[in-house]
Amino acid sequence: MTGLSLLIPIALGLGLLGLAAFFWALRDGQFDDSEGAAARILIEDE
Amino acid sequence: MASQALLVEETPIETKESLFAVPGIHCAGCLSKIENGLPLTPGIQSARVNMGAKRVAIRHDPALTPPELKAAIIALGFEAEPLADPGIDVAAAENRMLVRALAVAGFAAMNIMLLSVSIWSGAEGPTRTMFHWLSALIALPTVAYAGQPFFRSAWAALRQGRTNMDVPISIGVLLTTGMSLFETVTGGEHAWFDGAVMLLFFLLAGRCLDSMMRGRARAGVAALLKQTAPGALVLDRDGCSRWTAADALRPGMTMLVAAGERLAADGRIVAGESGLDIAFLTGESAPVRVQPGDRVQAGALNVDGPITVEVTAAGADTVIADIARLMEEAGQGKSRYVRLADRAARYYAPCVHLLAALSFAGWMIAGAGVHQALLIAVAVLLITCPCALGLAVPAAQIVACGALMRRGVLVKDGSALERLSEISEAVFDKTGTLTLGRPVPQGLRRLWREDRAILLGLSRASRHPLSVALRQALEARGVTPAPLDALREVPGEGVFADYQGEAVSLARPRSLINLFGLASEYRRGEQATLLAFTDALRPDAVETIDVLRGMGIKTLIASGDRPDALEEIARMTGTTAIGHLRPADKLALIGRLKGKGEKVLMVGDGLNDGPALAAGHASMAPASASDASQLTADAVFLGDRLAPVAVTVHVARRTVAVVKQNFALAIGYNVLAVPLAIAGKVTPLVAAVAMSTSSLIVIANALRLKGAAK
Numbered sequence: 001m002t003g004l005s006l007l008i009p010i011a012l013g014l015g016l017l018g019l020a021a022f023f024w025a026l027r028d029g030q031f032d033d034s035e036g037a038a039a040r041i042l043i044e045d046e
Numbered sequence: 047m048a049s050q051a052l053l054v055e056e057t058p059i060e061t062k063e064s065l066f067a068v069p070g071i072h073c074a075g076c077l078s079k080i081e082n083g084l085p086l087t088p089g090i091q092s093a094r095v096n097m098g099a100k101r102v103a104i105r106h107d108p109a110l111t112p113p114e115l116k117a118a119i120i121a122l123g124f125e126a127e128p129l130a131d132p133g134i135d136v137a138a139a140e141n142r143m144l145v146r147a148l149a150v151a152g153f154a155a156m157n158i159m160l161l162s163v164s165i166w167s168g169a170e171g172p173t174r175t176m177f178h179w180l181s182a183l184i185a186l187p188t189v190a191y192a193g194q195p196f197f198r199s200a201w202a203a204l205r206q207g208r209t210n211m212d213v214p215i216s217i218g219v220l221l222t223t224g225m226s227l228f229e230t231v232t233g234g235e236h237a238w239f240d241g242a243v244m245l246l247f248f249l250l251a252g253r254c255l256d257s258m259m260r261g262r263a264r265a266g267v268a269a270l271l272k273q274t275a276p277g278a279l280v281l282d283r284d285g286c287s288r289w290t291a292a293d294a295l296r297p298g299m300t301m302l303v304a305a306g307e308r309l310a311a312d313g314r315i316v317a318g319e320s321g322l323d324i325a326f327l328t329g330e331s332a333p334v335r336v337q338p339g340d341r342v343q344a345g346a347l348n349v350d351g352p353i354t355v356e357v358t359a360a361g362a363d364t365v366i367a368d369i370a371r372l373m374e375e376a377g378q379g380k381s382r383y384v385r386l387a388d389r390a391a392r393y394y395a396p397c398v399h400l401l402a403a404l405s406f407a408g409w410m411i412a413g414a415g416v417h418q419a420l421l422i423a424v425a426v427l428l429i430t431c432p433c434a435l436g437l438a439v440p441a442a443q444i445v446a447c448g449a450l451m452r453r454g455v456l457v458k459d460g461s462a463l464e465r466l467s468e469i470s471e472a473v474f475d476k477t478g479t480l481t482l483g484r485p486v487p488q489g490l491r492r493l494w495r496e497d498r499a500i501l502l503g504l505s506r507a508s509r510h511p512l513s514v515a516l517r518q519a520l521e522a523r524g525v526t527p528a529p530l531d532a533l534r535e536v537p538g539e540g541v542f543a544d545y546q547g548e549a550v551s552l553a554r555p556r557s558l559i560n561l562f563g564l565a566s567e568y569r570r571g572e573q574a575t576l577l578a579f580t581d582a583l584r585p586d587a588v589e590t591i592d593v594l595r596g597m598g599i600k601t602l603i604a605s606g607d608r609p610d611a612l613e614e615i616a617r618m619t620g621t622t623a624i625g626h627l628r629p630a631d632k633l634a635l636i637g638r639l640k641g642k643g644e645k646v647l648m649v650g651d652g653l654n655d656g657p658a659l660a661a662g663h664a665s666m667a668p669a670s671a672s673d674a675s676q677l678t679a680d681a682v683f684l685g686d687r688l689a690p691v692a693v694t695v696h697v698a699r700r701t702v703a704v705v706k707q708n709f710a711l712a713i714g715y716n717v718l719a720v721p722l723a724i725a726g727k728v729t730p731l732v733a734a735v736a737m738s739t740s741s742l743i744v745i746a747n748a749l750r751l752k753g754a755a756k
Binding site: 022026033035043 | 073074077078095096098145146149150156157173180
């Protein structure tokens with residue numbers, strides 16, 4: 001039981017962390033222009 | 047030291063953001079050229095390219111006007127058109143909300159499933175109760191958040207006394223959650239939190255697919271759009287010119303329109319002579335000659351020389367706005383169309399609810415307690431919840447739309463596919479729809495090779511539609527341009543140059559031989575050759591019309607052209623052609639056909655087809671069509687061929703067939719599962735397995751449409 005009371009919050013917490021990261025990415029417009037993001041990596045900085 | 051750095055920091059300058067459509071962005075090179083090149087222009091702070099939408103957002107000093115920004119992009123070598131401020135995009139916001147709800151439901155479904163698996167593996171007593179409580183803790187906020195799209199739509203339908211797919215969904219989810227909560231509180235054996243949340247997850251996946259499909263097609267169409275002018279240079283009384291936004295233009299103002307600019311308001315020409323491209327209105331490619339006294343319409347592109355126009359109507363009073371109103375009225379019939387899934391739900395929902403009520407009554411009569419009878423009724427609702435039904439339609443439609451998109455057809459939404467599958471008669475516009483809608487030079491083969499090279503050199507120097515057509519035709523033949531000296535374009539006259547000391551030119555014909563045809567004159571020294579241009583038929587127009595007829599669809603040509611111009615095309619395609627139709631006449635024609643019980647597919651391109659496109663049961667427009675037509679049409683097809691029209695109808699019919707198969711599969715699954723539920727044998731495990739299997743089967747069946755457009 002003590003193991004569970006430790007592991008379940010950790011598991012849920014990690015899941016929530018992932019969810020929060022996804023929301024963050026969505027709000028930041030990471031998924032707005034996937035084509036552009038693919039092309040941008042080819043641009044060399046001067 | 048850090049505080050010192052803060053002190054020298056500049057006060058933020060007030061900036062403005064403007065959007066431009068730049069269709070020419072293709073690669074990383076274009077992207078970096080624009081993003082690094084634009085900020086070099088004084089006043090421009092930054093530029094951000096969206097490659098998917100082919101747009102550039104420019105952050106700049108408010109003093110810079112749209113024409114100046116456009117010039118800055120053109121200086122980098124890209125075509126650009128200003129886009130009106132998009133404001134708040136309602137559809138994009140809705141899509142985002144759905145994705146968020148899907149993410150939450152997915153997170154919850156996974157975690158609850160982990161807990162449920164431990165319960166199914168034999169967790170007992172206090173462990174089970176704790177796991178149920180944990181599940182409830184995750185499920186309740188999830189249902190409250192991720193269920194909103196369904197609850198809202200169900201509530202809206204119920205308030206109007208109708209029912210749709212979301213009514214049984216909402217009732218099922220809410221009752222299951224409530225019942226599970228009750229079980230949890232009383233320490234019962236089963237809780238269906240996993241079922242309720244998984245159901246939401248699958249259904250939201252369907253919704254997201256639907257909304258993404260619409261968004262993708264919309265972005266595609268928006269990238270093709272050529273905007274009407276956002277404003278004009280207005281001449282003050284004291285002779286100064288000042289940039290004025292379109293909505294601030296008033297009748298009586300005088301605007302200066304340079305060559306290459308679009309008119310921002312209706313008006314009358316005061317000074318200057320030019321050619322106006324009014325393809326947006328008529329779909330005709332030939333520029334119309336205008337001179338002082340002539341009336342001109344907002345949205346027309348000034349091709350040749352500068353003109354001064356006195357504004358007679360602006361904003362909502364322009365001819366375009368009138369047609370837009372006509373279209374809005376005509377389009378109301380389409381919004382009354384009830385989608386397949388909702389039509390199915392009309393029969394499905396009452397059946398399911400009756401079944402649940404009957405099981406409840408049956409078990410009460412058989413002597414079970416209220417608690418057990420209620421549990422069974424809820425299990426029936428959960429198992430019949432239209433999970434597969436909710437996926438059946440969007441899964442098939444998004445696969446079909448993807449297949450069509452690879453063939454160059456952008457379908458706006460799922461309802462368009464459903465309507466396209468039902469059509470019984472196709473009405474075609476002529477110019478720009480059956481024909482290419484742009485001039486194609488004739489008799490190039492008769493010219494000497496050297497002359498062709500000179501012609502390409504000349505035509506490259508001008509943006510006149512005939513020059514552009516000539517250049518495209520010559521480049522397609524692999525002609526290399528000849529080096530020319532003293533190249534100059536005289537607005538309204540033509541392009542003049544010297545070739546090895548000899549004067550050459552591509553100019554307006556001195557004598558008009560053909561009254562209706564378009565022509566340009568090529569002169570070399572004393573010699574003059576007349577180049578005729580015609581609007582060629584799309585290469586496969588005749589075959590496509592035959593294919594459509596083979597599919598049992600009647601065809602008709604409805605054009606605004608002179609009847610004698612339609613004779614040849616009618617003979618070639620073996621189709622009745624009606625000429626001299628104004629926009630309102632086309633609308634009336636569609637109305638008459640509808641009255642006869644036909645489901646009309648309207649295929650047209652000009653703004654004059656707009657009302658008919660809106661009124662048709664379904665509509666398609668080529669990508670060369672006017673903005674309004676592209677926005678109104680259910681599907682837009684790219685390229686020079688007409689075949690996509692027949693392909694789209696074919697794919698639409700196959701999609702509906704697959705959707706119906708999916709319905710049959712979903713109902714078949716219910717026939718198997720419902721007796722189990724009524725018998726009280728459905729544990730949360732059975733519900734979870736049944737639900738995922740039926741969803742997977744439906745998706746697998748939909749994937750068969752992948753090659754449908756080949």
